Amino acid sequence: MTFYKQLIHTTIFVIFLAGIVSCGTGNEETTFSDGDSVEGTKAPSFEYGIETDSFSVIQGVIKKNEFLSDILLRYNVPYGLIHKISEKSKDVYDVRRLGRGKNYTLLCAKDSLSTARYFIYQANEIDYVIYYFQGDSVDIKLGAKPITLVEQLKEGVIKSSLYNTLIDSNQNVLLAFEMADIFAWTIDFYRLQPGDKYTILYTEMQVENKCIGIKRVNAVVFNHEGKDFRAYYYKQDSTGADYFDEEAQSLRKAFLKSPLKYSRLSSAFTQRRFHPVQKRWKAHLGTDYAAPSGTPIMSTGDGVITEASHKAFNGNYVKIRHNSVYNTQYLHMSRIAKGIKPGVYVKQGDVIGYVGSTGLATGPHVCYRFWKNGSQVNHLHEEFPPSEPIQEKNMADFKEYLIKVDSSLQNNLSP
Structure with a gap:
């Protein structure tokens, strides 16, 4: 079966996400065998869009000083074919870019030799590379796992620090940096006090039901020293998207509250x-x-x-x-x-x-x-004037948006 026939249903989202670390940590290769047969027709199994029922699926992690040739030779791929893979990869995803600690999957023939037919490299939690090889045939394709966007609403009360509050509440610590950036002109996050609290509505990116990052914060209410500070993400026609308060004023001002991002x-x-x-x-x-x-x-x-x-x-x-x-x-x-x-x-x-x-x-x-x-x-x-507010032509739409967002925030607040 050719490479193209076996790529049954791959949906590719071209999304760049810098700095994502692969979640695999083990060093042992693991083989998954077929389970016991059941009555009726068994649905085909897929890995990275490839039907895998006719293969042994082997998963592993690239070790220190380990190269693709080291892995493929263990599974009876000849030197000549490995060289051909290496040469062809230069135009797609050079095998020299394969990194220590990254996950990979091998699809091997179910025969006495268990010869590898596919090597799939997981570059990060989204992007992967499929190397297909059989006989003299070599093909290399880039792929990406589908990303699901999920709206989340979280709240918390600060006891010691914002970071510790997020940890103790089993919330994403990236929210601390998001809120600090949004309120960089209005709240000094190095002066937060016990009893300060927040409610945040945001869009989370998930791959295979696992959070891989935050796409956007949609709204935040941050109560600091007894005063509510509000931020709403809104996109204007001409000036692009930014954060505004409930009075339609931009949160951006002439001076940041601190010369350091986080300390x-x-x-x-x-x-x-x-x-x-x-x-x-x-x-x-x-x-x-x-x-x-x-x-x-x-x-x-x-x-x-x-x-x-x-x-x-x-x-x-x-x-x-x-x-x-x-x-x-x-x-x-x-x-x-x-x-x-x-x-x-x-x-x-x-x-x-x-x-x-x-x-x-x-x-x-x-x-x-x-x-x-x-x-x-x-x-x-010091009080500083804000940057450009919501334009008059967008005011009615902004107020309507606020009603919808505030309703979502209020309905989910703790009593």
């Missing part, structure tokens, strides 16, 4: 703090964010670099002028990012340096300083 807050802005190095009480006109050395530091807003240098107390630091009112400064960097120098324009979220402990610092962190009209202020208390 922990170690020392807040205050007029009186005991300095750990100088051993005396003094004002700390900045906010310290502790993080591992080398963590990227982002510009919290658009602006022009005015200083990128080194001083005894500041260590390696960068200062940015955002407009005639606001300036920001980032201290104690391990190093300043390549290309960052006075006169360079940076956008919100651009990496300008990396966390370190240079200058007067006891451990790796970034001291974030914020100036308003020449005076240092606590950025967490």
